[in-house]
Amino acid sequence: xNTAPRQLLSVEEYLAELLRLVRPDERTERVQLSEALNxxxxxxxxxxxxxxxxxxxxxxxxxxxYSDVATAPVLLRVVGDVPAGSPEDPPAGPGxxxxxxxxxxxxxxxxxxxxVEDTDAGTGTAGTPTVQVLRVPAFPGAxxxxxxxxxxxxxxxxxxxxxxxxxxxxxLAAAGRTQVEVRPRPVVLVAATGDxxxxxxxxxxxxxxxxxxSVALAAALARDGAQxxxxxxxxxxxxxxxxxxxHFAPSADLVVLTGxxxxxxxxxxxxxxxxxxxxxxxHVRMQPGKPQGxxxxxxxxxxVALPGNPLSAALSYEVLVRPILDRLLGTRQVxxxxxxxxxxxxxxxxxxxxxxxxxxxxxxxxxxxEPAHTGGSASHLVTSLAAADGIAIVAEEVTEVVPGDxxxxxxxx
Numbered sequence: 001x002n003t004a005p006r007q008l009l010s011v012e013e014y015l016a017e018l019l020r021l022v023r024p025d026e027r028t029e030r031v032q033l034s035e036a037l038n039x040x041x042x043x044x045x046x047x048x049x050x051x052x053x054x055x056x057x058x059x060x061x062x063x064x065x066y067s068d069v070a071t072a073p074v075l076l077r078v079v080g081d082v083p084a085g086s087p088e089d090p091p092a093g094p095g096x097x098x099x100x101x102x103x104x105x106x107x108x109x110x111x112x113x114x115x116v117e118d119t120d121a122g123t124g125t126a127g128t129p130t131v132q133v134l135r136v137p138a139f140p141g142a143x144x145x146x147x148x149x150x151x152x153x154x155x156x157x158x159x160x161x162x163x164x165x166x167x168x169x170x171x172l173a174a175a176g177r178t179q180v181e182v183r184p185r186p187v188v189l190v191a192a193t194g195d196x197x198x199x200x201x202x203x204x205x206x207x208x209x210x211x212x213x214s215v216a217l218a219a220a221l222a223r224d225g226a227q228x229x230x231x232x233x234x235x236x237x238x239x240x241x242x243x244x245x246x247h248f249a250p251s252a253d254l255v256v257l258t259g260x261x262x263x264x265x266x267x268x269x270x271x272x273x274x275x276x277x278x279x280x281x282x283h284v285r286m287q288p289g290k291p292q293g294x295x296x297x298x299x300x301x302x303x304v305a306l307p308g309n310p311l312s313a314a315l316s317y318e319v320l321v322r323p324i325l326d327r328l329l330g331t332r333q334v335x336x337x338x339x340x341x342x343x344x345x346x347x348x349x350x351x352x353x354x355x356x357x358x359x360x361x362x363x364x365x366x367x368x369x370e371p372a373h374t375g376g377s378a379s380h381l382v383t384s385l386a387a388a389d390g391i392a393i394v395a396e397e398v399t400e401v402v403p404g405d406x407x408x409x410x411x412x413x
């Protein structure tokens with residue numbers, strides 16, 4: 001058992017060690033949009049078309065010349081009908097208009113649209129249909145969506161490094177793209193260790209808990225662009241852990257283990273990585289998540305060892321493992337936000353606190369942050385992050401956050 005004193009590092013110092021374990025993967029592959037959720041864009045994507053591709057109506061109503069309705073109320077003859085998708089371009093003279101539906105192409109003669117709510121809805125006879133416009137539009141061009149108003153043909157829709165969210169996929173589809181060039185998914189093995197863990201939902205005995213870390217970590221890895229492979233619960237037996245790593249690590253880009261990294265008598269991960277993978281174990285000035293470790297399994301696969309307490313494992317992933325994945329994939333970084341502390345809380349001296357917070361906003365648009373759990377950032381609080389929108393990052397020298405303080409917040413993806 002290795003009980004040598006551990007070097008105490010800042011988050012940045014330890015993260016620099018981890019990032020040296022991997023290099024960006026420059027390979028690409030082309031996939032259908034239907035298969036691209038949570039993939040990372042490899043090359044910039046431009047729009048094939050302008051969006052919208054033609055001037056169209058933003059309302060159900062009547063296409064008019066502004067000059068004809070500038071003195072409303074006014075009665076106009078209805079000389080045509082344009083539903084959405086119609087190729088028709090009906091002409092209309094002075095004092096005439098065309099009924100139009102939302103999304104339909106604006107007739108060439110028209111420059112504005114009158115919503116049906118601002119008319120009598122058309123009460124003329126079948127032989128001479130008319131509509132009375134009751135209100136003057138606010139400006140010429142009212143309720144008209146201009147061609148290319150959203151984006152022009154050739155403009156970028158997605159940049160290299162973008163994570164493909166549902167919204168980005170929708171934008172790509174609207175831009176006429178059916179495929180996208182992405183980075184390959186890194187294969188990441190993830191497993192939890194510990195004799196106390198139960199993974200099959202069976203009845204718990206005294207001293208046992210349900211295993212949740214590998215479930216949460218695998219989901220986070222998939223969200224962030226990896227291909228996670230969950231292993232079984234690994235018992236506190238060195239031989240079983242060695243056999244599992246020997247069998248599966250060579251086929252992975254990264255291994256993430258949780259549990260067994262501290263200085264306890266049964267911390268098998270620490271002992272195995274030390275004896276077989278040149279294990280390096282540190283104390284990191286963060287709370288939760290102080291004990292951390294890493295090694296290189298024979299063959300070169302990096303192994304990152306996280307604490308076993310659920311909140312420690314989840315937050316360690318967000319600040320230490322996710323950056324490794326981002327480096328492999330070239331994911332574009334989103335800067336942390338700034339929020340106002342809505343309530344106060346304590347923070348440990350000399351350690352960077354990672355506090356799960358709920359985010360709200362003030363009427364003037366400022367972000368507000370308050371702890372997501374009454375227990376704060378205690379490492380065992382498995383439901384704390386589930387209730388959070390982000391992680392408040394409190395500097396090492398701060399021991400108390402008071403209402404009104406500005407805090408840095410990493411919004412959860």
